[in-house]
Amino acid sequence: MMYYFIVNPKARSNRGMRIWDVVEKELKKEQVSYEVYFTEYPHHATDLARVVTEGGDYLTLVAIGGDGTVNEVLNGVVRLEQITFGYIPAGSSNDFIRDLHLPVNPVEALHNILHPKYYKNIHLGQIIYADTRRRFAVSSGIGFDAAICHEALKSRLKNFLNRIKLGKLTYMGIAFHQIVLCKPELLTLHIDGCKTFQFPRTLFLAAMNCSYEGGGYRFCPKASPEREALDFCIVHGLHKWEVPIPLLAAKKGHHTRFKGVDTLRCRKARIHVDTPLAVHIDGESCGFQTDLDIECSKETLRIIAGC
Numbered sequence: 001m002m003y004y005f006i007v008n009p010k011a012r013s014n015r016g017m018r019i020w021d022v023v024e025k026e027l028k029k030e031q032v033s034y035e036v037y038f039t040e041y042p043h044h045a046t047d048l049a050r051v052v053t054e055g056g057d058y059l060t061l062v063a064i065g066g067d068g069t070v071n072e073v074l075n076g077v078v079r080l081e082q083i084t085f086g087y088i089p090a091g092s093s094n095d096f097i098r099d100l101h102l103p104v105n106p107v108e109a110l111h112n113i114l115h116p117k118y119y120k121n122i123h124l125g126q127i128i129y130a131d132t133r134r135r136f137a138v139s140s141g142i143g144f145d146a147a148i149c150h151e152a153l154k155s156r157l158k159n160f161l162n163r164i165k166l167g168k169l170t171y172m173g174i175a176f177h178q179i180v181l182c183k184p185e186l187l188t189l190h191i192d193g194c195k196t197f198q199f200p201r202t203l204f205l206a207a208m209n210c211s212y213e214g215g216g217y218r219f220c221p222k223a224s225p226e227r228e229a230l231d232f233c234i235v236h237g238l239h240k241w242e243v244p245i246p247l248l249a250a251k252k253g254h255h256t257r258f259k260g261v262d263t264l265r266c267r268k269a270r271i272h273v274d275t276p277l278a279v280h281i282d283g284e285s286c287g288f289q290t291d292l293d294i295e296c297s298k299e300t301l302r303i304i305a306g307c
């Protein structure tokens with residue numbers, strides 16, 4: 001059996017390549033047939049996944065990188081049903097692995113792929129904005145959480161914290177900076193074509209396929225990628241000084257008890273804000289938008305899960 005690997009050598013401030021070296025040694029030891037492709041620039045993983053899958057053959061495709069690499073690979077896959085997806089985490093936050101119980105250790109993660117015991121069929125999210133349609137595996141968001149992702153993508157703090165093995169603190173550090181900068185907006189949410197809600201002074205809306213984002217913040221504790229629905233968390237109407245309290249509580253998923261935090265579940269949603277706000281999918285930037293459609297895909301992805 002042939003395995004196809006797409007590796008982001010730059011993930012977690014260049015640790016991706018070191019993780020590949022470890023993985024490659026094991027592949028050789030186990031005499032596995034494989035092809036490997038390395039990303040050379042942002043979004044290259046999407047082009048590589050398209051090239052690997054455009055023949056239409058059924059194959060096992062493995063991503064090595066962070067949540068952003070998972071996102072870029074899945075956006076290049078021509079038909080989701082033609083692949084079995086394996087993932088070896090090499091990012092700074094790795095939120096995708098949490099609900100799927102995947103090993104963090106690269107050798108264990110590889111053995112889990114080569115000798116799979118459990119598979120899951122998961123749904124992906126989709127976002128549509130300005131004539132662009134993109135899949136997401138973990139979450140999408142508009143407002144404050146997306147502004148944090150935008151800043152993290154160019155952050156020197158992230159590189160520094162990754163070097164001293166404290167990369168998970170990146171998002172927390174940047175969050176405090178973004179609380180100062182953020183400008184809450186009235187957000188209109190229309191769900192499943194039937195209900196409309198208005199949230200004054202919205203800090204952010206997160207649309208979650210998995211329960212964690214931002215390096216372990218459990219914004220939608222009941223979200224599951226196996227369900228054909230997305231969970232939403234909307235934080236609104238708070239003074240800036242009140243914001244850190246529910247944010248810190250979100251580490252354990254306890255923030256939903258606080259005033260100004262609403263959650264709901266739906267299959268599709270239309271979102272509008274008057275002023276363009278930062279948007280992200282799986283931590284990758286989708287620029288600044290006023291109108292978004294977000295939905296849960298009907299198609300499923302077969303993924304090699306952990307136990």
Ligand SMILES: Nc1ncnc2c1ncn2[C@@H]1O[C@H](COP(=O)(O)OP(=O)(O)OP(=O)(O)O)[C@@H](O)[C@H]1O
Pocket residue numbers: 008009010011012013039040041042043044065066067068069070072090091092093094095153282283284
């Ligand atoms: N060769 C490359 N050079 C520069 N950037 C790259 C390259 N390959 C991929 N990228 C970019 O690296 C970024 C980060 O990748 P990824 O999300 O996988 O790792 P991470 O940020 O360390 O992890 P996490 O998302 O879990 O915090 C993505 O925006 C991707 O487009």
